[in-house]
Amino acid sequence: MSVVPPLGGIPEGVRRLGRIPVLDVEPTVRHGELPAKSVVHEQFVIRAKVFREGHDAVNATAVLTDPDGGDHYFPMRIDNPGLSAWSATVVADRPGWWSYRVEAWSDPYATWAHDAGIKIGADIDVELMCAEGVRVLDRFRRAVAGQDADTGALDRAIDALEDTGRSVVERYSLAVSDEIRGLHRVIPLRELVSPSATYPLLVERERALYGAWYEIFPRSEGAYFDAQQGHWVSGTLRTAADRLPAIARMGFDVVYLTPVHPIGTTARKGRNNTLVAGPDDPGSPYAIGSPDGGHDSIHRDLGTFDDFDFFVEQARGNGLEVAMDLALQASPDHPWVTTHPELFTTRADGTIAYAENPPKKYQDIYPLNFDNDPASAYAEVRRVIQVWLDHGVRIFRVDNPHTKPVAFWQWLIADVAKGYPETIWLAEAFTKPAMMRALAEVGFQQSYTYYAWRNTRWELEEYGRELAGDSAAYMRPSFWPTTHDILTPYMQYGGPTGWKVRAAVAAMMSPTYGIYSGYELHEHVARPGAEEQIDNEKYEYKDRQWYLYEPGGPLEGQSLSWYLRRLNDIRRWHPALRWMRNLTFHTADDENVMVFSKSRVIDYTTGERDTVLVVANLDPHATRETTVHLDLEAMGMATWSTFEAHDHMTNQTWQWRADNFVRLGPDNEPVHIIHVRSH
């Protein structure tokens, strides 16, 4: 671009627009102040408003810059001329800090082809237009030169345009041949190239977006009540490791352990969150710290670091990653109380402030204070994290991150990523939208969501569209039908059918979902007055006696483990289920029946797609018959297509089209999970 005069008289920092405006570039997070997110090989769409003065043709290219500075070019196409809206589907093929920009450019070849087509057709200025064509194609030829492309078609077209002996139609046709247009698509003649700002893009490993989680309290796995001695015997990391093959057989990818650290005794909570613990109550693993140690230690009942290493090794051998719980709070018995008093708040009477929500007091917990001495607090937490990194942990599930400064998380996640960029952090922040969003934006790879409280079709559709839409640039959802803290009325009263529905919708709609141990057994009884389980595992051991449900066992067939396995198998078979952004909702006449699909091109050469279509009756109490109406184009088919619909849940196959009858509910299966096989 030629030199233009400097822009004076306005404050520094005010942006100067380029020769051709490029605005509203997406996906961005805080306008590029924070990185947009993707995972390796995940397709996403870059959008921008691109427009120019006058009538000449404009065009645009999306440019991804890889961590080594290499540029990858993706031609954009115009989606809506009236709104000047352009887009390109792009993909980054390895993890790291990428960036991207949109380059708008003047397209003299398209301008000429358009004008010459009209004028030559109308027999106006024919020789002039041919001469103009020679000028444009010559510039085009020079732009292509040295780029390892065949310019023969350009040479021939220029010769033809100059050859007044040939017919005008032939001269023009050669200049707009498929060959030249194809070349122009790949190596265009770009003039007045005007780049947008450059926006950061953080590409992470696939597990950041996709994975099936299974949560256990390790002390419960292998625990038993010793009737002779009259007390419980804790499970250990070794006995918990015995459970790993079963978790792996159900098809999970991640095993998440609630905290494994020593537990305080001061003001320890008893069963069902009672204020006074019995002598044998093990206490909540979230009241961390005892004279035995704190966040860098392992509860003696669970074992040693050798046992922990053994557990991690066994998990790996079973194809499972281990997720640690990070609950940054202390019991009054935590070593930090003496070694790091600056981590706590001292009150006017000299005592350390425990957790409160006035007038309620939580005297078993000291919250951490990050403001007394941030440098010390940050460093101490970082030291603790390193202990677990050194023992092979690369996934942290963070308890209540919204009770610590957002700026701290941004620092911690970035600091760990310097040495361990594969680390994944899951935010358990069931809180206001602004805080949830900010935590995701500053680095948490995954977020627990409002899924547990989204039960009706319109709620799930609205939420799914949000998560698959703009918010996919910063927040990756994790769907949990239940957790050890959450048992909603739907789950309390939905029966096994409701539990199937909620697991299936979670596993199919969200690339990451999680199951809390015991889900198989439909543990649905709530503590009165609470939306959580009675006899909450936080305060006691649970011996679920899994062996009773095994083949030949007395409770065989009374577990949903086969259903979870089926869901996880389907997730493995279908690459379309690994993404969130490719979610599309369809409709059904019955408002209780939700229909959605995920579709993904798996062969860019043939355009072959993988498509899964889910039809779920969300009413767990009644079988419903209705008609579903499908947006076939969203699944890569023409509107009049028929296709083979293979239901993975029943192994039935039907011929489907845009409108289809379904019957779903408790008397059979409540959810179709259909492999769409187009003809």
Place this chain on the structure above:
Amino acid sequence: MSVVPPLGGIPEGVRRLGRIPVLDVEPTVRHGELPAKSVVHEQFVIRAKVFREGHDAVNATAVLTDPDGGDHYFPMRIDNPGLSAWSATVVADRPGWWSYRVEAWSDPYATWAHDAGIKIGADIDVELMCAEGVRVLDRFRRAVAGQDADTGALDRAIDALEDTGRSVVERYSLAVSDEIRGLHRVIPLRELVSPSATYPLLVERERALYGAWYEIFPRSEGAYFDAQQGHWVSGTLRTAADRLPAIARMGFDVVYLTPVHPIGTTARKGRNNTLVAGPDDPGSPYAIGSPDGGHDSIHRDLGTFDDFDFFVEQARGNGLEVAMDLALQASPDHPWVTTHPELFTTRADGTIAYAENPPKKYQDIYPLNFDNDPASAYAEVRRVIQVWLDHGVRIFRVDNPHTKPVAFWQWLIADVAKGYPETIWLAEAFTKPAMMRALAEVGFQQSYTYYAWRNTRWELEEYGRELAGDSAAYMRPSFWPTTHDILTPYMQYGGPTGWKVRAAVAAMMSPTYGIYSGYELHEHVARPGAEEQIDNEKYEYKDRQWYLYEPGGPLEGQSLSWYLRRLNDIRRWHPALRWMRNLTFHTADDENVMVFSKSRVIDYTTGERDTVLVVANLDPHATRETTVHLDLEAMGMATWSTFEAHDHMTNQTWQWRADNFVRLGPDNEPVHIIHVRSH
């Protein structure tokens, strides 16, 4: 704030969040890359999402920084706790480059007052809470010290909190007295203060937002057909100046002149845009340039620069500003063709490219090319602008700015503002939304709008909400019911009633609106096949014989000039009409009846408001009776209020309340313009 460790491992430019997050700050334009706009004394609302970890109280302040670097503090209030949404109404009191930020802060006084209120009420930790209160109030006292405020109440409260001999209720009450809360509102104890980014704010003179424009073709004012000689005699700048008192009497603020430059003869257009001009056809003033000169010259028929100066002087004497037309294009006879050939595009055959929209040719116009030599092109246009600045022009109406590079306008407007910051540019860009928005964002103070094509209630409501909403940060609308290029079907067929409606809605809804000369005379006949007037003034003289409509004249009473005057008088009487952001729509049962109000606090001490309520029957063909339903709270009244409704159009006064009967239409006046006088 204490030192926190540096943030490593992530690319430069990625933003680090502050101790307390401040996000979604508005109003911003392109996230602060370009300035948000306001005019002197115009109120606008700063919004932000402010939230923090845990339960402690958070608070926020909006800070405006004036051009000299002085900070002006505005306390914010929370509008929606669930959405963490805060706001403050602010105002800048002089023009220039301001900036603003939002400061979030920890509010230990509010935290203590909340917790202590609950705990003391429940008789929990009473002495501890009093001691904590002493600590907080002591910090508060130190924060206030030296700020010229009375700390007596703080001293007394601290004494009371320390005095165990007094009742707990008294001790607590003194610490949360109105006096201390009031002091805290003005000079709060702010801790962990966390500023947002700083966003640019351009404050311009009031005319940038507010003004009534009147457009004339100066050659028509005083033109007459000389029957003896058989040809037209052109009006001049001197005869046009004779029209200024009448324009001023109608109450207009700006007189806008179509181009005054020499007109080309090559391919000159004849009457009604015919391709061949007759020997006496004056040509379009938009085909600029002849051997007499170009954009820096005055058409010899209009007079000299002395005459121009006279016109500007006379306008000023009549309270009118002069707006010049800037149409950056040339006739083939323009001096630039020889002096600045780099301003044009040379084709393959060596000729200069004229305007085209293939297959249509506009051979009377050479478009400018800003890419051959941008430095030269920019400088030459800037030189031309200086000529008119030197002759007192400070408003430019720019013809088709969307046919020139947006980057050029950004430069030109900024460069002129260096020496002449009071200059106002109006963009005549009837084009796609992205381009209109970009032109406004890079500096045009005002924009023609889609108003002419928004005729139904829902169209006007939607557009009005857009213009008064987020887009008010960058685009200031100008509403024109007609222009010399635009005569919509509504105006062709609406009759005088329709012309009243369209003028009234324009003048009341938009702070800036414009009337094209002849509107008074209901010149509504279109050229067949075109949405513009027959015998378009662009191609011929118009002698409107204004004297015939004067009192005692034969056409007295057949002009709408009284209506325009009334509208402009109302605009002067009511400061509420000077703003756009204060627009509120109400409703009516009849979908043809539109109801809106503008309200503005005019005395911050008493809260006194100026409020105008407009009820318009948009159907020009039928009188309609209906009930209007008012949002009284939006006008500063309680929902059950009654008020005195004085109709400025009929001088009638009624007692109104939330629901009122109206009857409007061609048999009387189609629009109520009501002065709301609350009791």
